[in-house]
Amino acid sequence: MANSLGRVCVTGATGKAGRAAVAHLREHGYEVIATDVAVSDARAQGVLAADLTDYGQATEVLRGTAAVVHLANIPAPGLMTPAVTFNANVSMNFNIFHAAAALDLTKVVWASSETTLGLPFGGGPEQEPGAPGELRYAPVDEDHFPYPSTTYALSKIASEAIAEQISRWSGIPFVGLRISNIMEPHDYQRFPSYWPDPHSRKWNTWGYVDVRDVAAACRLGLEADVTGSNNVIIAAADTVMNRPSRALLDEVFPDVPLTREIAEFGSLLAIDRAKQVIGYEPRHSWRDEIQDR
Numbered sequence: 251m252a253n254s255l256g257r258v259c260v261t262g263a264t265g266k267a268g269r270a271a272v273a274h275l276r277e278h279g280y281e282v283i284a285t286d287v288a289v290s291d292a293r294a295q296g297v298l299a300a301d302l303t304d305y306g307q308a309t310e311v312l313r314g315t316a317a318v319v320h321l322a323n324i325p326a327p328g329l330m331t332p333a334v335t336f337n338a339n340v341s342m343n344f345n346i347f348h349a350a351a352a353l354d355l356t357k358v359v360w361a362s363s364e365t366t367l368g369l370p371f372g373g374g375p376e377q378e379p380g381a382p383g384e385l386r387y388a389p390v391d392e393d394h395f396p397y398p399s400t401t402y403a404l405s406k407i408a409s410e411a412i413a414e415q416i417s418r419w420s421g422i423p424f425v426g427l428r429i430s431n432i433m434e435p436h437d438y439q440r441f442p443s444y445w446p447d448p449h450s451r452k453w454n455t456w457g458y459v460d461v462r463d464v465a466a467a468c469r470l471g472l473e474a475d476v477t478g479s480n481n482v483i484i485a486a487a488d489t490v491m492n493r494p495s496r497a498l499l500d501e502v503f504p505d506v507p508l509t510r511e512i513a514e515f516g517s518l519l520a521i522d523r524a525k526q527v528i529g530y531e532p533r534h535s536w537r538d539e540i541q542d543r
Contacts, residue, residue: 255356255472256316257281261346263297264289266432267361267464268321274465275319275472285311286322303338308345312353319468320346320360327365327402328376335377339405344412351420359471360413362426362481363406364519368397370453372502377401383453387507388499390455391520392428392483414479425471425528426481430459430519438536445492452502455518456489460534467530474528482524487532488515 258275262268263284272284285298300307302322312318323339324330330338343360350358370376371385383399398404413424431454444451467484474480489495494514499506512518524530 255280257283257314258472259283259285259312259315259318260468261285261302261311261318261320262322262361264295265321265325266434266461267429267468270461270465271319271321271468274462275469278469280469283311283315302342302345305345305349308342309349309352312346312349312355315355317355317357317472318346318350318359319472320358321468323361323405324402327380327400332377332379332401336401336405336408339402340408340412343405343409347413347416347424351416351422354420355422357423357425357472358413358417359425359427359468360409362410362428363403364428364430364454364457364483364485365400365403366396366398366406366410366428367394367483368399369403370399371455372449372452375400385455385503385506387509388455388503389509389512389516389518389520390483392481392523395481410479410481417479423474423476424479425474425476426479427464427467427471428481428483429464429467430454430457430483430485432461432464433458433536434461435539438539441490441536441540442492444490448491448493448498448502451490456491456495456498457485457517457519458490458536459485460532462534463530463532466533467524467528470528470530476527480527482527482530483519483521484524484530485517485519485521485532486535487517487521488513488535488537489517490536491515
């Protein structure tokens, strides 16, 4: 049965999050138009090839849809030069946001990033120019924003500002998902390699998120009763490590204050606001996949 919210466009549909979001939305009754920029045999895959840095193409992929889940972007720092990363991401995001307003869509859900909060913590930038990240307190919440340390993070912060203003102009609700490091179930097999050295994953306070929870967050963002522009952290309920979170902080970030009590293995990326705003509740953990821990 078709979902009452109507047809939804998912951009970046062949990426890790995009594939999961398309499948999840279809399982929940949505009619999905999937699009991405570089698709081999797009017709066979059911994916519409489109370059979203071109405003006309961005408009056309949204035409006839009710809402958009916008996941297309250069997904991390260091993959392309800083100028290409910033210009491409901001261009894609502006084009989708503005086209959504021009076409009077009902909702925009889009992928922001945990990097807007100050990552990489305790390490140097992956792009120049940039700066080392700084962890000011834990668990990291939305008030840690904005603290970009790379051009990639800066592109997401600029896009959040664009989203806020286009939402204000148009009245369309925007939900920005500050997504942590996305993992598929097979990725959990490498987690034990992190455990001997807590410094190996300190860059995002040992955070991660299961791709299935990301897909659910996309749907929850579409269905949430919100106004304005909302940006929330999407992470797992725990860390990638097999030792208590407080012990990790004491060893690696001894001078960083813990601002509230956390569960023994609780995430140091706070997901409270995501629970409040969109009803997000992570349901997947590596602990369900790896028995020897």
